[in-house]
Amino acid sequence: xxxxxxxxxxxxxxxxxxxxxxxxxxxxxxxxxxxxxxxxxxxxxxxxxxxxxxxxxxxxxxxxxxxxxxxxxxxxxxxxxxxxxxxxxxxxxxxxxxxxxxxxxxxxxxxxxxxxxxxxxxxxxxxxxxxxxxxxxxxxxxxxxxxxxxxxxxxxxxxxxxxxxxxxxxxxxxxxxxxxxxxxxxxxxxxxxxxxxxxxxxxxxxxxxxxxxxxxxxxxxxxxxxxxxxxxxxxxxxxxxxxxxxxx
Ligand code: OAD
Numbered sequence: 001x002x003x004x005x006x007x008x009x010x011x012x013x014x015x016x017x018x019x020x021x022x023x024x025x026x027x028x029x030x031x032x033x034x035x036x037x038x039x040x041x042x043x044x045x046x047x048x049x050x051x052x053x054x055x056x057x058x059x060x061x062x063x064x065x066x067x068x069x070x071x072x073x074x075x076x077x078x079x080x081x082x083x084x085x086x087x088x089x090x091x092x093x094x095x096x097x098x099x100x101x102x103x104x105x106x107x108x109x110x111x112x113x114x115x116x117x118x119x120x121x122x123x124x125x126x127x128x129x130x131x132x133x134x135x136x137x138x139x140x141x142x143x144x145x146x147x148x149x150x151x152x153x154x155x156x157x158x159x160x161x162x163x164x165x166x167x168x169x170x171x172x173x174x175x176x177x178x179x180x181x182x183x184x185x186x187x188x189x190x191x192x193x194x195x196x197x198x199x200x201x202x203x204x205x206x207x208x209x210x211x212x213x214x215x216x217x218x219x220x221x222x223x224x225x226x227x228x229x230x231x232x233x234x235x236x237x238x239x240x241x242x243x244x245x246x247x248x
Pocket of ligand 1: 025035036040160161214232233
């Protein structure tokens with residue numbers, strides 16, 4: 001383990017262009033549950049019944065009641081953990097330029113990272129499905145479910161539901177960055193949802209080192225990633241940053 005931490009620090013010390021792809025696992029230590037695996041959200045509810053855009057259109061009240069209200073509570077309380085702060089520190093050290101995140105919780109920005117591509121959108125805003133008016137999620141009243149805009153339309157989070165496209169500008173920019181970086185840090189993602197899971201593949205094909213941080217092996221381990229640092233995001237990221245600071 002110590003060897004791999006040191007190896008990651010050396011890889012980062014040598015690299016000029018570094019990107020990160022993060023997933024739900026990076027926010028687990030901020031008390032936001034992941035989707036898959038032990039304690040995962042999709043163990044409790046069926047994503048096709050609650051997280052597909054057709055399900056939302058059919059019955060927005062049901063999706064608000066079961067999924068979105070709970071997400072709001074959890075995200076409202078969440079604060080960045082050592083992994084989010086570690087990535088912000090890597091940016092300060094000029095060893096990380098862009099984070100591509102599948103998360104919608106805004107914790108990278110709260111930790112101080114300045115270039116965050118929100119691949120699956122953001123939970124910070126709601127948008128009226130009828131007139132497109134936007135409202136910060138913190139200002140949405142839950143007295144009525146689903147919450148309605150003044151025009152009578154239903155508010156939806158600005159997240160990507162299953163069955164929806166990734167915002168084209170986010171997809172294009174992520175692909176551009178993934179194919180030009182020298183190191184791609186992949187933290188806390190099962191790498192099972194396309195097209196996000198293709199981002200590290202693109203980096204690998206373009207000659208980058210792909211470093212994974214995850215307590216478990218993933219779909220990338222042993223094929224796409226050069227090595228897996230097996231552990232929790234907070235502790236592993238802090239240790240890598242501490243080693244890097246000794247090196248540079
Ligand atoms: P998943 O829930 O699929 O995977 C979470 C990953 O985090 C797993 O590989 C865990 O082993 C790992 N993990 C758990 N605890 C960790 C910790 N403390 N530190 C580091 N890693 C940890 O989450 P994603 O890969 O992000 O999409 O899921 C991708 C997409 O699937 C989500 O963005 C969401 C979901 O359906 C949409 O809703 C469109």
